[in-house]
Amino acid sequence: MRPLKLLVTLVLFSLLSACSWFGGDEKVAPDVPEQQLYDEALSALEADNYELAVEKLQLLEARYPFGRYSEQAQLELIYAYFRNYEPESASAAADRFIRLHPNHDNIDYAYYLKGLTAFEQDRSFLEKYLPIDVSQRDPGAALESFESFSTLLNRYPDSEYAPDAQKRMQYLKNRLAAHEIHVAAYYMKREAWVAAANRGRYVVENLQETPAVPDALAIMAEAYTELGMHDLANNSREVLQLNYPEYEVRPFKQRSATLLQTATFGLLGGEPPAEPARPVPLADRQRADAQSRASDEKAEQEERSWFSRMTFGVFDDEEESAPAE
Template identity: 75%
Template sequence: MRFVKASAALVLVTLLSACSWWGGDKLAPDVPEQQLYEEALSAMDQDNYDLAVEKLQLLEARYPFGQYSEQAQLELIYAYFRTYEPESASAAADRFIRLHPNHENIDYAYYMKGLTAFEQDRSFLTRYLPLDETQRDPGAARDSFDSFSTLVNRYPESEYAPDAQKRMQYLKNRLATHEIHVASYYMKRQAWVAAANRGRYVVENFQETPAVPDALAIMGEAYTELGMTELAENAYKVLELNFPDYQIGTFKEPRSTLLNTATFGLFGEAEAPAVPARPTSTPGARKAQEEKEQAEETERSWFDRITFGIFD
């Protein structure tokens, strides 16, 4: 019995010490801070960003207050960006901004944060296939726009400001077009108030974008459906003055015929809704329309009247 206990104890000791026998518990040797930093830069020069991230993380862990710690944090943002880890890159940028609000290179942190969000949803499919990005979730685009906006407003002399401004214009167009897609969806569902609000949001916040005329047209049509004649007139008036060549269409859902509905769209084409007419609420306009209708009624021939307009 004593021999069995001794054997069991020996086996346990052997298992516990196995890792040290095989070298599993070996710690990485101490490496000077400058050497770690230079190795990280060398890895990035060779496009080996995974190794660069490893070296920079090790440098931060071992020398959190060293002479290369702040620069290493900036380099880590870029290394995460190049390894396609947008969440880590954004978190590293936020951390640097929080820890070093007065750093001379804080504009770079804001720029990289905006650039990370800008590229975040540009997947393989969106880069190489003709997919409409404006119909996707604009959350990353909004984050990118906010970061670039902060950079441009706080550091207008930054070397990154010109590129940020160009990207902001692209993002404004994208966000505005997304709002038009949403407003069109509301129009098809006859949610007139929601559609009008989306259109007004585009007009107020995304001026000088190609989506503004569509937004005004949606506002005019939605307000007409709601019976808000004055607001509809104002929207159409602004549209006509600023975009005289714009062709007014309709954003409502086509009405399906009975045959089209009964056959699940196989037969009988859906009837396109009529183009929205601009409302006329003034007494003079209503009187002119009534006089025109009376004149047309007077000009009808007797043959046209007795045949109810079928043959004439």
């Protein structure tokens, strides 16, 4: 019995000291000076090594919470999280900085980074390269980004980040309006007239100057007609015709299936409901403007007289200065 107790005691001592066999007795690295940690973090940021930058900035904030670089390190940490594709951490770090330093000189930068983080979070990788309809996606991140940029513009209109934030807000505004119309069109197909009319009215009242406004007015006119509110329907229709005379009005509600449509499982014999407008990307708008300018220049060249073309424009000035008969 006694040898057994001795054996158990030896085993326990062996287990307790096992950590020392695998390097558990290694010495803890000494504290790195604050200046050195900050310089190493900046060097990592300049080298695009954002993972290392996050590590250094976290260590700097933990060891020197009241140091001379503490506040700046918190700002740099937001940016490092953003560039390291950690949107949740970046947003949390921005909220923490805004809460702890509401009167900081660079508080506008924190709002801008928070909005930019949500903006990039809303845009998927495939959306940048494929024509994906973003109006069908949850607009939570887009709404958060819009609110951050809006706070930045309202509180700090002279900020150097305000112009870029304003451009991004216009895109987000189109994105949110398109989503509202997508939901309204869904309600129209399900004959939920009140819900559809409310969505359209929200777009008209809060998201003006977006491509979705004519769709919103058309939905309001059609929904109010179905509800028997003819005065509101006529008002919506008049506003639509006055401001968008070229808009092609098509019904958004789901029409009753015809016999041919039923026999062909909806492939033939029916006109599909109207589709809501979608936000046009900036690159597509610039490309369309360039094509329009090129077409105008070509048309102007074709309108030149035969004499001007034959003489390669040499006598254009004389021809313009000649008095009309």
